[in-house]
Amino acid sequence: MDTSSSGPPPDLTLVTVDPGSSAADANLQQAPAGTAHGAAAQPPMASRAQWGADESLRDCTPSSAETIKVGFVHHTAGSNSYRPEDSAGLVRGISAYHVQGNGWCDIGYNFLVDRFGTIFEGRYGSLTRPVIGAHTLAFNRDTLGVSAMGDFATAAAPAAMTSSISKVLGWKLSLYNRDPRATAQLTSGGGTGAKWAAGTVVTFNVVSGHRDGYATDCPGDVLYRELPALRDAAAQYQRDSASSGIDQYNATLGGLLGTPTGPEVSVAGGWMRPYERGKISWSAATGAHFVWGAILVKYQELGGPAGFGFPISDEVGLAGGARSTFTRGSVFWSQPRGAHFVWGAILDKYNGLGGPAALGFPTSDEVAVAGGSRSTLTGGSVLWTERTGAHLVIGAILSKYSDFGGPAALGFPITDEVYLARGARSTFTGGSVLWSGGTGAHVVIGGILAKYDSIGGPTSDLGFPTTDEFAAPGGARSNFQRDHYILWTPSTGAVVH
DSSP, X not given: OOOOOSSOOTTOOOOOOOOOOOHHHHSOOOBOOBOOTTSOOBOXXXXXXXXXXXXXXXXXXXXXXXXOOEEEEEEOOOOXXXXXXXXXXXXXHHHHXXXXXXXXXXXXXXXXXXXXXXXXXXXXXXXXXXXXXXXSTTOOTTEEEEEESSOOSSSOOOHHHHHHHHHHHHXXXXXXXXXXXXXXXXXXXXXXXXXXXXXXXXXXXXXXXXXXXBSSXXXXXXXXXXXXXXXXXXXXXXXXXXXXXXXXXXXHTTTTTOSBSSOOEEETTEEEEEETTEEEEEETTTEEEEEOHHHHHHHHHTTHHHHHOOBSSXXXXXXXXXXXXXXXXEEEEETTTEEEEEOHHHHHHHHHTTTHHHHOOBSSOOEEETTEEEEEETTEEEEEETTTEEEEEOHHHHHHHHHHTTHHHHOOBSSOOEEETXXXXXXXXXXEEEEETTTEEEEEOHHHHHHHHHTTGGGSXXXXXXXXXXXXXXXXXXXXXXXEEEEXXXXXXXXXX
16 A cells, blocks of 8 residues: 555545455454475465455456566555454455455455464465456566555564565465565556556566555555565575475385485476486476486486476386486487487377387487488488478388488478388378389489379389489489389470380
8 A cells, every 4th residue: 555645635535345244253264274396385374265255346357477476565554453353354344445446356465464464365366376466556467465464654563474474475486486585577567657667677576565666655664674584584484384295206216216415496397306316306287207317317418397398207117228208208218229309299200100119219319400300210210390290211211211312302201101012102292212122212203203103103014113213315214113114304204115
């Protein structure tokens, strides 16, 4: 609240609200603390139902942002002399005023804290989502509003109150990996009375006062001076109450990874802890899984969780090797091929064709080639471009394709290898390679390929090619079985002989 004015403004409007009564007034219950792995424990608090919120007043489902970067501390600028049984009614009164007086769709603050340390859920959804409040003009998105119930311009906030404020800040900020002692940047949304024009990027302390973002005395001079201590206390709460889900998971492994060699560290929206023989990573979407050995070395080369995502399974042993699957791909290991990654459409194709059991293990990481990418496996290669998709090339056709220049000469495959009577064929953007046991693998391209296909290809009287296309007087020629050939010249086109 802004308490800087010295007298009533000329356009003052009196709004009277009736907080009503509720069973919460006599026996306020608080929901028990909850825990989310990698985050500080949720402190006990009174939910909207528990403080008797009148949901008929709320005419919206408040919008959510994607994160929380800053927590703004406020005060309500009301009385400091209320009793514990008065608190729920005070919150209902503030809620009614924000809706009926300010015209907001719901109470503006995400959380409120009374002088006895009771935390109240404020704006609808704030317990579980980064809900956008109405507490700090121009900076409501990506922020959290916590209001101390009372006036702290000259009075000190009770220790129970500041302790709970630090807990709710530490908990909620930890869900988005924010250090309460750090800084963060917000972009001003502007608006009448805003300190910064819309679009201005402003650096704030992660725990700031209302006055830091808006021209106001809030949260009062005395409470404002407490912000450094609140930052430290919130950070300490994060350290002291963070859950040990990774350690609990490690215990289920029966000592597989040994003992921890360092603390849990925040990484890429989740948490990671090192052990003697590997690492355990955790995110809300994937849970906790271990990575170790050569796959861990490769995973770290790829950037770990920030580069290759979090593991979605533990390492799985396969015939002749192992596999770990991550949110952005898989890393396979075999002896003596080592560890290599496969991802995206190539991984989908590899898995669809049977993975290592059918095609063997990768012999290299996926590499960029001529406008696309390629993964080489012991049983063939999968090549991909956005236009052609991912397709497999194997055996003698792969050898011919590679000898001929691969993607740079014949382009990318547009089909997997197709089996024909007595042979096989792979089609590329620049031609085809056909193979039979009697003829080997040979390249057919351009006008000669068009003529060959028009008369039935390998099923025609020509059978399979016996040579690659080669230069002939005035043009080019490909030889086929049964003493046939196709000759191409610019003047005649392709003619069967």
